[in-house]
Amino acid sequence: MFDFIKENLINFNYPNYSRELNNKVDESELTDEWRRILDKVFNLYACKPKFEDFDIFGPNSVFEDPIVTATNKKEIEAQFMMMPLVLPKGVTNHFNILSISDEELVLDMNHDFFTAVLYLPVNIRSRMSIRVKDGKVISIKDQWYYFNILKSKDGLVGFIWETARRMNGVTMPHIARLLVNLPK
Helix, strand or coil, X not given: CHHHHHHHCECCCCCCCHHHHHCCECHHHCCHHHHHHHHHHHHHHCCCCCHHHHHHEEEEEEEXXXXXXXXXXXXXXXXXXXXXXXXXXXXXXXXXXXXXXXXXXXXXXXXXXXXXXXXXEEEEEEEEEEEEECCEEEEEEEXXXXXXXXXXXXXXXXXXXXXXXXXXXXXXXXXXXXXXCCCC
């Protein structure tokens, strides 16, 4: 069983993105619109969400990471509003812009999150892709470097994992309304 997990879930071979990092884009190339969006995204990842941070999302925005698939603004709000209950503090250690266009921004990011139970640090390095249309974020895909996302095509375990990620997105708004003050 551990071999399956080692081969399919955990990527022990750290990906070599040094060539991309050498060709990274300078921050001065960010437009004011991208700066506004990044400020709000970084505020969400700092585990300090405010309702005005969610105005960057369109009604049918999608957020995806290895733990959740949220397919609309309400599900995204619930995920980030619940995050401080589990991870009370988040720090973005650094980020590099790998590519930028009018519609998409790709970042290499390094975050430290601190758990609520023992305040232990959890370091997550990821590649984040933010897609925008008409000034609204339509998707954020956060791919962790050490964790491969299983899909239904990966058999029963992949199907269960994908279903659990989606159920997390669907049920969290209902749980969040009970635990935090979310508007309906």
